[in-house]
Amino acid sequence: xxxxxxxxxxxxxxxxxxxxxxxxxxxxxxxxxxxxxxxxxxxxxxxxxxxxxxxxxxxxxxxxxxxxxxxxxxxxxxxxxxxxxxxxxxxxxxxxxxxxxxxxxxxxxxxxxxxxxxxxxxxxxxxxxxxxxxxxxxxxxxxxxxxxxxxxxxxxxxxxxxxxxxxxxxxxxxxxxxxxxxxxxxxxx
Amino acid sequence: xxxxxxxxxxxxxxxxxxxxxxxxxxxxxxxxxxxxxxxxxxxxxxxxxxxxxxxxxxxxxxxxxxxxxxxxxxxxxxxxxxxxxxxxxxxxxxxxxxxxxxxxxxxxx
Numbered sequence: 001x002x003x004x005x006x007x008x009x010x011x012x013x014x015x016x017x018x019x020x021x022x023x024x025x026x027x028x029x030x031x032x033x034x035x036x037x038x039x040x041x042x043x044x045x046x047x048x049x050x051x052x053x054x055x056x057x058x059x060x061x062x063x064x065x066x067x068x069x070x071x072x073x074x075x076x077x078x079x080x081x082x083x084x085x086x087x088x089x090x091x092x093x094x095x096x097x098x099x100x101x102x103x104x105x106x107x108x109x110x111x112x113x114x115x116x117x118x119x120x121x122x123x124x125x126x127x128x129x130x131x132x133x134x135x136x137x138x139x140x141x142x143x144x145x146x147x148x149x150x151x152x153x154x155x156x157x158x159x160x161x162x163x164x165x166x167x168x169x170x171x172x173x174x175x176x177x178x179x180x181x182x183x184x185x186x187x188x189x
Numbered sequence: 190x191x192x193x194x195x196x197x198x199x200x201x202x203x204x205x206x207x208x209x210x211x212x213x214x215x216x217x218x219x220x221x222x223x224x225x226x227x228x229x230x231x232x233x234x235x236x237x238x239x240x241x242x243x244x245x246x247x248x249x250x251x252x253x254x255x256x257x258x259x260x261x262x263x264x265x266x267x268x269x270x271x272x273x274x275x276x277x278x279x280x281x282x283x284x285x286x287x288x289x290x291x292x293x294x295x296x297x298x
Contacts, residue, residue, distance in 0.1 A: 055199055070251030071197050127203045143206055144249040 004080065007109040007169035016180035018115035022173065023161070025080035026063065026110045029087065032073045033099030043093040043101070044074055047086040058140035058153045060161075067140045067153065075151075075163075080105055109169035113176060114159040120186050122152065122160055124179045131189055146175050193245060196269050197253035210244035213256050214275060214295065238262050240285055240292040242277060245269070258285060 004025055012021035029047075033040040041052055050059040050066050053074075058067040065077035078086050083103050090101045113122060123130040125145045135141070135154070142151040148168040155161040164172040191204040200206075212234050218226040235241065241261045246254050256274070258267040258281055267288070268281045277297060285292055292298060 070253060073251075127206055141200070142250045143202065149249045 004106070007166045008173055011173060013173075013177045013180065016121075016177070016182050017117040017185050018113055018121045018180040020173065020176040020180055021112050022169065023110045023112050026105065026108075027078040027080040027083040027086070028103070028105045028108055028163075029076040029078065029083060029090070029101055030069075030073065030104050031076055031090065031099065031101045033094075033097065035068075035072060035074060037097060039094050039097035040074075040099050043090040043097075043099070044076055046093050047078055047082075047089055048076060053140070056140060057138050059138070060153065060155065067151070069142060069151070107166055109164050109166045109172065111162040111164070111172060111176060112155065112159060113162060113180075114156075115180075116158055117180070117185055118158045118160055119189050121176065121179045122162075123188070124186070125175060126150065126152075145172060148172060191259065191264060191266055193257055193266060194269055195247040195250060195253065196255050196271055197247065198251035200247070200250055202247075202250065206247070206249045208246045208248040210246050210254065213242035213244050214277075214297075235295060237294060240267075240289055240294050242294060242297075244272070260289070 006022060006024045008022040010022055010024045031040065031044055044052060044066055048064045048066050050061060050064060053059045053066050053068045055068055058065055060077065063077060063079045067075040067077065069075050083105055087101060087103060119130045126143050128141055128143050129135065137154045140151065140153040144150060148164055148171060150162055150164045152160050152162040192201060193207055194201040215230060218230040239260055239262055242256060242258050244254060245257045254272040255269050256272055257269045258277060259265060267285050270278050270281060282297065
């Protein structure tokens, strides 16, 4: 059995105005299909026991989550070691329905950005309104972070989870580190 | 800077989250067409000062294609609409007419 390692092996940065860390292994399953169909809905909820998210939303709970990626795509989050079992479960509940589900855990990297200045740090990097009034808990946004695609949501108050492609992991980490360097508070929010 | 609203996922984002995909509503001519038609399809593009219709892709978001109507001079975005259509919707054309009376673009006005 091979040993799974995440892109940056839980690398962390704590010296700045917000803490940045790669959260390590996170199970991720892409589910594509007609999100309004009963089969796809039950396949998603069967593995996460969370409610289906509205457009642009994510329902998350710890390592579990259902994130709305696009009108026909859902990102299912689960513990890394439960992916194989969950894929099987999803296959059973999908039956003959026209849908696609695939393990993408090792194609992505997940970061956590936390601290009272987390909003400011992320707002330096993404073209999204991150004011507390505009970006609220439960929202899920795919956008770009400087030059790379990224998706993020508020995992807890002042704590973002950010998903990027694994090949961009080092770039994303360095980017967050620079944006969070000491003395770089903006004081906007 | 253009502010576009993706009609597929409803996200309003700025230009760099999207990618322009060239002129909208091109009619494709392939094998069996005349040389003039093929030339028209391949090379002849509008280059208006004013109302323009384009294809855009929400490349750093939901990944879907859509259409956008905008003004090349003022950079005003009149609206966005589904990619699955051959013509701009009438309500959008009415809205443009209110702002730019007498506009025309290819066969649309």
